[in-house]
Amino acid sequence: MDTVLLSDNETDLLKAAELIKNGEIVGIPTETVYGLGADASNENAVRKVFEAKGRPADNPLIVHLADFSQAVYYTEFIPDIAYALAAKFCPGPLTIVLPKNDRIPMITSGGLDTVGIRVPSHPVMHRMIELSGRPIAAPSANTSGYPSPTSAEHVMRDMNGRISAVVDGGSSKFGVESTVIAIEGNSSARILRPGCITKEMLLEVCDEVIIDHAILHELEAGQKAASPGMKYKHYSPKADIVMVEGELEGFISYVGEHNGDGVYSLIFDDDKDKYPYTYMTYGKDSSEQAHLLFQRLRELDDIGAKKVYVRAPIPEGVGLAVYNRLIRAAGFEVIRV
Numbered sequence: 310m311d312t313v314l315l316s317d318n319e320t321d322l323l324k325a326a327e328l329i330k331n332g333e334i335v336g337i338p339t340e341t342v343y344g345l346g347a348d349a350s351n352e353n354a355v356r357k358v359f360e361a362k363g364r365p366a367d368n369p370l371i372v373h374l375a376d377f378s379q380a381v382y383y384t385e386f387i388p389d390i391a392y393a394l395a396a397k398f399c400p401g402p403l404t405i406v407l408p409k410n411d412r413i414p415m416i417t418s419g420g421l422d423t424v425g426i427r428v429p430s431h432p433v434m435h436r437m438i439e440l441s442g443r444p445i446a447a448p449s450a451n452t453s454g455y456p457s458p459t460s461a462e463h464v465m466r467d468m469n470g471r472i473s474a475v476v477d478g479g480s481s482k483f484g485v486e487s488t489v490i491a492i493e494g495n496s497s498a499r500i501l502r503p504g505c506i507t508k509e510m511l512l513e514v515c516d517e518v519i520i521d522h523a524i525l526h527e528l529e530a531g532q533k534a535a536s537p538g539m540k541y542k543h544y545s546p547k548a549d550i551v552m553v554e555g556e557l558e559g560f561i562s563y564v565g566e567h568n569g570d571g572v573y574s575l576i577f578d579d580d581k582d583k584y585p586y587t588y589m590t591y592g593k594d595s596s597e598q599a600h601l602l603f604q605r606l607r608e609l610d611d612i613g614a615k616k617v618y619v620r621a622p623i624p625e626g627v628g629l630a631v632y633n634r635l636i637r638a639a640g641f642e643v644i645r646v
């Protein structure tokens with residue numbers, strides 16, 4: 310199949326929406342990362358998404374809606390706290406896991422009786438839901454296991470020939486995927502995947518916010534994942550990623566001892582004046598690091614990096630989202646200096 314590159318004008322969005330209605334798969338920009346969009350209620354379309362990504366069948370897809378009010382149509386029950394969270398953070402980079410009803414097929418929810426609902430703020434994804442009149446299931450548009458795509462070019466690289474079209478909506482604003490939460494009790498939320506809606510922000514609405522243990526720790530054999538995505542290797546470029554935690558001085562001496570052919574460092578903007586080895590930078594604060602991380606991991610592959618030592622952000626605020634992606638890209642290999 311030829312994958313068509315579409316622009317984000319209304320004529321092209323109508324074409325893309327027509328493809329969704331016909332059960333085809335389209336790469337769609339969102340404010341977090343690009344998604345691989347399909348009609349969430351169409352089992353065959355959803356099956357194609359799992360195939361195109363090479364995604365395990367038990368890993369559920371997030372369902373994107375134009376407005377949170379539409380969630381009543383796809384869920385059994387919506388607790389008040391979910392409405393309060395939606396009032397504050399939707400549209401935006403937040404996914405709320407809720408008990409699903411039969412309008413969401415089991416294939417979409419990876420066999421679970423819950424569904425992750427997200428109301429994207431990106432005008433293209435929003436318009437695609439409106440024009441198609443369908444709930445859009447969309448995982449990140451990367452090959453399973455590889456870093457998520459933050460540009461149409463990234464999607465093309467991974468999906469060319471495997472999907473019908475990609476809509477080019479420029480580079481993704483946030484750069485890491487949405488914060489995924491489950492509701493617990495009347496007023497608590499559990500973060501299953503950290504993102505740009507931080508624990509501190511959620512605490513403006515919830516009495517308690519729990520960071521699931523698996524966000525920073527590897528699941529042990531036999532341990533049940535609160536979110537299936539926690540089980541799988543993620544975000545990994547071809548290069549071997551090693552996180553190095555500590556001050557710049559320690560980082561420099563560690564890399565000095567382990568330097569060699571194909572060795573690169575991924576460091577903060579502020580480090581570069583003093584940095585003696587081959588490097589790329591990925592921003593000066595957590596938000597910039599979130600925006601640039603996946604792009605840099607792909608660029609490091611493009612230049613043939615074999616091993617990459619990465620300066621680890623402090624796992625707080627948006628830094629927790631960056632840290633969580635890195636620790637998975639590194640297969641939980643963290644060096645403390």
Ligand code: TXA
Pocket residue numbers: 339341342343344345368369370371402404406407418421423424425427447448449450485486487488489501502535536537538539
């Ligand atoms: O920002 C995003 O969320 C992007 C854009 C495209 O919207 N989508 C995205 O989807 O990141 P995906 O499929 O790559 O990641 C969804 C994550 C997975 O780790 C999955 O296990 C978890 O959310 N998830 C989805 N539905 C769930 C559910 N019902 N219960 C628990 N975890 C769920």
Ligand code: MG
Pocket residue numbers: 448449457
């Ligand atoms: Mg993903």
